[in-house]
Amino acid sequence: MSEQHVLSRRKFLQLAALATASTFVAACGAKTETGSSGPSAPASAQITLQQWYHEYGEEGCQEAVYRIADEYNKSQDKVKVEVTWAPGDYDAKLNSALAAGTGPDVYESGLNIDRVRNNYVVPLDDLFPPDIKADFDDKDLTYNTLEGKVWGVRMIIDLGLMYYRKSMLDSAGVTVPKTFDELMAAGEKLTTGRTKGIFLGNDGGGIMWDQAARAAGVTFIDANNKLLFNTPVLANAWLKAKELYDSGSLLTGSPQDWWDPAAFVQGLCACCWGGFWMMPEVTRQLGDDFVVTAFPPVQIPNGSPTSSTFWGGWVEFVNGQSKHIDESKAFVKWQWIDNIEWQNEWATAYGYHIPPRKSAAEANKEFDAGNPLIAKEALYAYGWSFGPMWTGAMGTAVGDAYWRVVRDGANPEAEIQKAYETAQAELDRQLKG
Numbered sequence: 001m002s003e004q005h006v007l008s009r010r011k012f013l014q015l016a017a018l019a020t021a022s023t024f025v026a027a028c029g030a031k032t033e034t035g036s037s038g039p040s041a042p043a044s045a046q047i048t049l050q051q052w053y054h055e056y057g058e059e060g061c062q063e064a065v066y067r068i069a070d071e072y073n074k075s076q077d078k079v080k081v082e083v084t085w086a087p088g089d090y091d092a093k094l095n096s097a098l099a100a101g102t103g104p105d106v107y108e109s110g111l112n113i114d115r116v117r118n119n120y121v122v123p124l125d126d127l128f129p130p131d132i133k134a135d136f137d138d139k140d141l142t143y144n145t146l147e148g149k150v151w152g153v154r155m156i157i158d159l160g161l162m163y164y165r166k167s168m169l170d171s172a173g174v175t176v177p178k179t180f181d182e183l184m185a186a187g188e189k190l191t192t193g194r195t196k197g198i199f200l201g202n203d204g205g206g207i208m209w210d211q212a213a214r215a216a217g218v219t220f221i222d223a224n225n226k227l228l229f230n231t232p233v234l235a236n237a238w239l240k241a242k243e244l245y246d247s248g249s250l251l252t253g254s255p256q257d258w259w260d261p262a263a264f265v266q267g268l269c270a271c272c273w274g275g276f277w278m279m280p281e282v283t284r285q286l287g288d289d290f291v292v293t294a295f296p297p298v299q300i301p302n303g304s305p306t307s308s309t310f311w312g313g314w315v316e317f318v319n320g321q322s323k324h325i326d327e328s329k330a331f332v333k334w335q336w337i338d339n340i341e342w343q344n345e346w347a348t349a350y351g352y353h354i355p356p357r358k359s360a361a362e363a364n365k366e367f368d369a370g371n372p373l374i375a376k377e378a379l380y381a382y383g384w385s386f387g388p389m390w391t392g393a394m395g396t397a398v399g400d401a402y403w404r405v406v407r408d409g410a411n412p413e414a415e416i417q418k419a420y421e422t423a424q425a426e427l428d429r430q431l432k433g
Contacts (some may be wrong), residue, residue, distance in 0.1 A: 052082070078327070079324075106316065157379065160295070163261075177293075180298060229420065241406055279352045295307060339359065
């Protein structure tokens, strides 16, 4: 799962209700929408910082971000933080504001080289002395590093999981699949009546273009900014995905898409691909009648099969156009580096995510056993991301090629070659600036 995909699914999370309200809600400030102010600040505040969030769908998130800003405002008398909660197309609103020079001082998003070149981000290396840097996973630091500088602080780590309904598998005499071939066989056996075996999204498995590829051992782009996906291994991985697409065991037409637990908890499918964030709601409705794994290995000739999950989530940045860069950096440090209690609240009180600081994740008792522990271990063992040089245009080119192969029966080698050429042209554009 790419970072771009993670950003896309979060736009739709307002459709979900993935967790019960936090006990903190009663203490929260009033809600505001785009363009309005957050909590009040001390009368002596001299500087106002604007902080933007996209619309999280988990219940209690909006109240929590106003409350934590209010805590910062009350902790000192020099800065007032105003939170903007931006429903709808957050990416479009943010990009337009940044381009117009009216963007927020502090905002959440993902790193790309255009933001570096356009001064929409500033280096944050001074927030990462050696002891702090060692407390962040190398994958996170790599993702947020360009041209030798760290540009953002990870707020939460998201990952995807295969969810299996234990009672349905037991009734059908099916064990939890350990390979993609076993998953396909299980899907056919578990498809009965109104229940389909597998749910990978209402589109029939758009997540497969990268997850199946990675599970076969494909690397799309390496640390040296070289594209590596134009291989027979990717072609064969997509043909495997087409087998599943044509099998009749995939659920489509769910009331909600893959990022929401509705299809799984309502018994419309026996297993599904979903986010770690939905685990509290699944647990609330199904108790211990489920188990999770990473995406299973795809075994094909000349491949390197491996379990797989995306390493995604949101990152906090300071706008290079801000008139208050030092104050913005101090606020980011207070919220996303120093405040371990807040990080653990944000990661587990409203839905499940992994706190980026290792010490925070280790201190969080939610991950000590059971499915949460399985998820955390899967992330550290198999998590991957494209990195900051991979763009949405590249993902669109490869994803469109995937669908022409899977839905239309197009030649995979030819489609991959065309997508590779498009992606290489986009990468060259970025590297040349």
